[in-house]
Amino acid sequence: MGNEFATIFQEEAQELLENLEQDLLDLEDAPDNGDIVDRVFRTMHTIKGSGAMFGFTEVADFTHHVENILVEVREGRLPVSRELISLVLQSRDHITSLITGADSDTGAGDQIIEKLSHLLAASDEVAGVDKAEADPPPSGKNLSIGSLQEICSAIAGDLFLLVRAPDDKIVSGQVRDNFHLLFQGVEQLGWHEFAELPQEVGRSIDRAMSQEGMTLPFLDLCDGARNLIEDVLQFGGPPEPKDYHDFLQNFDNEVGHDVDRVDVEDGKGIVASEEPEGEQDRIGEILVEQGYVAQDILADVLEQQKPLGKMLVDANVVTQDNIDQALSEQQKRKLIKADKKIQPAGAKTDSIRVAAEKLDVLINLVGELVVTQARLSEMSGVHSGSELLESIEDLERLTTELRECVLSVRMLPIGSTFARFKRLVRDLSNDLGKDIQLFTTGGETELDKTMLDLLAEPLVHLIRNAVDHGIETPAEREGKGKAPFGTISLGAVHSGPHVVVTISDDGKGIDTETLLAKGVALGLLSPDTDPADKKILDLVFQPGMSTSKDISTISGRGVGMDVVHSSIASLKGTVAVSSLPETGTTFTLTLPLTMSIIDGLLVQAATTRFILPLLQIEECVELSDHGVSRQNGRHVYQFREKLIPFIRLREFYSFSGDQPALEQMVIVRMKKDFLGIVVDQVIGDHQTVIKSLGWVYRNAPGLSGATILGDGRVALILDVAGIYGHAMSEELCVV
Amino acid sequence: MKDLDVKTGEQFLAFTLRDEEYALDITKVREVLDVTTLTRIPRMPSYLSGVINLRGNVVPVIDLGLRLGLPPISFTVNSCIMIMEILVGEEEIPVLMGGMTDRVKTVLDIPPEGIEPPPRMGINISTDFILGMGREDEKFLIILDIDKVLTTEGEALLQDQKSGIIAEV
Numbered sequence: 002m003g004n005e006f007a008t009i010f011q012e013e014a015q016e017l018l019e020n021l022e023q024d025l026l027d028l029e030d031a032p033d034n035g036d037i038v039d040r041v042f043r044t045m046h047t048i049k050g051s052g053a054m055f056g057f058t059e060v061a062d063f064t065h066h067v068e069n070i071l072v073e074v075r076e077g078r079l080p081v082s083r084e085l086i087s088l089v090l091q092s093r094d095h096i097t098s099l100i101t102g103a104d105s106d107t108g109a110g111d112q113i114i115e116k117l118s119h120l121l122a123a124s125d126e127v128a129g130v131d132k133a134e135a136d137p138p139p140s141g142k143n144l145s146i147g148s149l150q151e152i153c154s155a156i157a158g159d160l161f162l163l164v165r166a167p168d169d170k171i172v173s174g175q176v177r178d179n180f181h182l183l184f185q186g187v188e189q190l191g192w193h194e195f196a197e198l199p200q201e202v203g204r205s206i207d208r209a210m211s212q213e214g215m216t217l218p219f220l221d222l223c224d225g226a227r228n229l230i231e232d233v234l235q236f237g238g239p240p241e242p243k244d245y246h247d248f249l250q251n252f253d254n255e256v257g258h259d260v261d262r263v264d265v266e267d268g269k270g271i272v273a274s275e276e277p278e279g280e281q282d283r284i285g286e287i288l289v290e291q292g293y294v295a296q297d298i299l300a301d302v303l304e305q306q307k308p309l310g311k312m313l314v315d316a317n318v319v320t321q322d323n324i325d326q327a328l329s330e331q332q333k334r335k336l337i338k339a340d341k342k343i344q345p346a347g348a349k350t351d352s353i354r355v356a357a358e359k360l361d362v363l364i365n366l367v368g369e370l371v372v373t374q375a376r377l378s379e380m381s382g383v384h385s386g387s388e389l390l391e392s393i394e395d396l397e398r399l400t401t402e403l404r405e406c407v408l409s410v411r412m413l414p415i416g417s418t419f420a421r422f423k424r425l426v427r428d429l430s431n432d433l434g435k436d437i438q439l440f441t442t443g444g445e446t447e448l449d450k451t452m453l454d455l456l457a458e459p460l461v462h463l464i465r466n467a468v469d470h471g472i473e474t475p476a477e478r479e480g481k482g483k484a485p486f487g488t489i490s491l492g493a494v495h496s497g498p499h500v501v502v503t504i505s506d507d508g509k510g511i512d513t514e515t516l517l518a519k520g521v522a523l524g525l526l527s528p529d530t531d532p533a534d535k536k537i538l539d540l541v542f543q544p545g546m547s548t549s550k551d552i553s554t555i556s557g558r559g560v561g562m563d564v565v566h567s568s569i570a571s572l573k574g575t576v577a578v579s580s581l582p583e584t585g586t587t588f589t590l591t592l593p594l595t596m597s598i599i600d601g602l603l604v605q606a607a608t609t610r611f612i613l614p615l616l617q618i619e620e621c622v623e624l625s626d627h628g629v630s631r632q633n634g635r636h637v638y639q640f641r642e643k644l645i646p647f648i649r650l651r652e653f654y655s656f657s658g659d660q661p662a663l664e665q666m667v668i669v670r671m672k673k674d675f676l677g678i679v680v681d682q683v684i685g686d687h688q689t690v691i692k693s694l695g696w697v698y699r700n701a702p703g704l705s706g707a708t709i710l711g712d713g714r715v716a717l718i719l720d721v722a723g724i725y726g727h728a729m730s731e732e733l734c735v736v
Numbered sequence: 737m738k739d740l741d742v743k744t745g746e747q748f749l750a751f752t753l754r755d756e757e758y759a760l761d762i763t764k765v766r767e768v769l770d771v772t773t774l775t776r777i778p779r780m781p782s783y784l785s786g787v788i789n790l791r792g793n794v795v796p797v798i799d800l801g802l803r804l805g806l807p808p809i810s811f812t813v814n815s816c817i818m819i820m821e822i823l824v825g826e827e828e829i830p831v832l833m834g835g836m837t838d839r840v841k842t843v844l845d846i847p848p849e850g851i852e853p854p855p856r857m858g859i860n861i862s863t864d865f866i867l868g869m870g871r872e873d874e875k876f877l878i879i880l881d882i883d884k885v886l887t888t889e890g891e892a893l894l895q896d897q898k899s900g901i902i903a904e905v
Contacts, residue, residue, distance in 0.1 A: 365792075368792075609775065609776070609778070653778075654778035654779060655778065655779075656778070692794040693794065694787060694794060695787065695794060695796035695831065695832075695833070696796070696824050696825075696833075697784055697796045697798070697833065697886075698780065698784070698796055701777050701779070702779045704777065707775075707787060707794045708794075709789050709792060709794065714775065714789065715773075715775040715788070715789050715794055717775070717777065
């Protein structure tokens with residue numbers, strides 16, 4: 002098997018495993034939901050089957066054990082318990098590590114297997130029985146087409162195993178049973194004629210097992226049969242007899258088994274026939290030859306056999322158009338059949354998988370296009386001409402549309418990230434002996450992929466904190482008259498150009514008094530601060546707070562909060578916190594939708610041009626002398642009843658030269674604070690394509706990136722929060 | 737812009753800093769540019785000259801003279817920027833970086849036996865940055881370990897810088 006296939010399998014398996022986790026957690030909430038059990042079972046089955054097929058035998062073997070226990074659940078012999086879910090979740094994690102190769106520790110797997118078999122033994126009816134050998138062929142009640150397709154992939158996997166170990170009776174038995182299941186399933190679908198195929202194959206395997214064993218050509222035939230069944234299942238309707246009779250006949254000939262069935266010929270010929278597998282005559286023809294049946298009688302019988310499509314049209318179930326479409330679809334599928342083995346069963350291709358790098362390249366190209374377009378627009382001011390202007394306006398519109406379209410491709414729903422937290426909350430609360438429900442809303446809210454990836458870590462911090470420190474133990478909660486189970490809500494919603502993510506808990510809230518005391522001790526707050534002041538809560542984001550042990554144990558907050566703060570800041574977002582004692586705490590993250598192109602304001606200080614993110618800008622004013630005053634040697638500016646600290650970019654960056662007589666001040670907002678940034682000149686709006694400053698400048702103070710202007714010059718993107726932090730530490734302004 | 741034809745083999749690009757002759761492995765060099773508009777990044781070490789716009793990409797440029805403890809490159813008609821691709825960090829991410837020199841001279845073929853270990857004395861720069869001494873006719877060129885020049889020590893310098901940043905800790 003090529004490496005490429007293994008990679009495809011890994012990717013797909015991981016997707017499956019993610020869904021599996023979600024399903025398992027859902028199942029825990031709704032233990033009686035048979036659909037979920039079926040889905041879980043099918044997923045495991047697919048992983049097992051394709052795992053074996055692509056050489057992940059360890060995965061296949063392990064999954065087999067898990068599957069055994071799921072069979073018990075599906076058959077209703079084993080109830081869905083918390084323990085069971087935990088175990089299957091652990092198994093899922095183990096499979097993940099087996100697939101990614103992250104962990105080759107087989108001990109962990111053995112342990113899980115042992116626990117699984119304990120659980121199996123505990124279920125009364127099947128104590129200690131090895132399923133694969135002792136079970137009668139499982140009864141196939143309610144087999145959907147989907148699950149039959151899963152069975153097909155399982156067969157494929159098992160056959161692959163058999164090629165290497167043809168004498169493995171257990172696997173052979175599985176294949177036989179699976180064909181038996183297929184037979185039952187196909188029967189249920191009402192395709193009685195077609196059901197002969199899996200039945201026949203199942204019987205032959207049985208015979209082969211007791212006699213000559215599973216030879217390679219025989220395995221090949223079984224695989225052919227499976228392939229055919231898979232095709233038929235994918236088509237989703239009973240096949241034309243002609244499509245498989247040739248095969249069946251060939252199969253029978255090969256395994257040396259007599260056929261006693263009357264062949265039927267599709268007289269209408271609206272389905273293009275497949276290449277016959279061999280030169281065998283049809284049973285009908287042989288019967289005529291031997292004189293058992295007269296030619297005209299045979300023709301009569303055949304006449305009665307209408308093609309399926311015709312019958313459906315007659316029954317007014319579908320229209321002729323539908324049939325024609327389906328037929329051309331059938332034709333198409335035959336053509337792509339050669340690729341069938343790589344394709345997972347039931348893969349629906351209304352979406353395509355694209356490497357993230359390709360998207361990055363696309364984004365870069367669009368970025369360059371935006372730059373070029375900006376240059377053109379600038380030039381159009383010089384060379385006026387209505388025709389030119391018109392085309393440039395068109396180009397501008399198209400560029401904007403293209404930009405939005407490309408950016409939307411990178412947008413992913415935040416729900417996939419939320420799903421991970423369900424597991425986190427479950428495991429953490431189990432460990433801590435707490436009972437916590439996680440509710441999520443707005444999972445469909447879309448965010449840039451890069452943003453999503455970077456958002457996961459701060460969210461984990463916040464949720465851990467809520468579980469660990471926010472929510473009380475059930476006993477404590479009852480003592481306070483609260484519901485014994487705690488609640489954490491995770492929500493996301495679009496709000497203008499932002500996405501607002503909130504994490505709330507109904508725990509004990511932040512102990513502001515202790516926090517205040519700590520703040521005073523560190524000299525960050527004055528002792529007469531009103532205990533209700535919001536500033537106190539903001540202290541949780543101070544680095545000093547997080548390292549201090551007594552704070553985190555008494556107030557129950559602060560672990561890693563500064564990390565949350567800085568990583569959200571690096572995403573150009575903001576964090577706010579609100580808390581009420583005994584009612585709970587809410588963290589609100591406000592994030593920009595995307596990080597690759599932003600709207601900015603172009604300003605200039607000395608000869609250097611800077612971009613300020615437009616979203617953070619509150620207002621632009623002229624810096625007039627009478628508003629300026631100094632407090633303790635720092636600049637402040639009287640702005641509408643408020644004193645705002647400000648810094649001069651010239652001073653901050655020690656630019657040489659004289660400042661102009663009239664300076665401009667851009668007032669930016671960070672959370673609740675304002676900061677004035679004084680520049681020489683405000684140039685105007687600029688659609689900013691964010692570029693990295695490069696590796697050597699990754700820590701450049703107060704800068705978050707660069708962009709290229711229409712004239713080819715580089716402008717630097719200011720990191721407002723970074724400047725604020727520097728200014729504070731350098732005492733250039735008052736906090 | 738002078739594009740260089742990169743061939744396989746023991747090829748080096750010879751350039752001068754002040755009056756001394758240096759060389760570096762030509763496979764590292766993507767292209768050589770005339771000095772264009774540099775945008776200085778404030779509050780960074782002086783050997784970091786700034787960034788340039790390289791066909792829509794922002795590429796940082798290092799003054800190789802200052803970097804090696806020599807006087808800065810003076811801008812003349814001959815001074816140029818060598819755009820190099822180097823690998824940084826543990827993940828070895830390829831990044832583009834420019835190195836400013838006084839003059840780029842020629843491409844040299846130097847067989848491995850023509851390269852000698854760096855002398856302990858007699859040159860003004862740290863031997864850490866030197867791969868070896870290449871012999872070209874009667875002259876010796878200093879072959880730079882350009883990855884080290886551009887990254888290793890630079891990172892340490894940047895870390896010093898970083899410890900002063902409170903907001904990011």
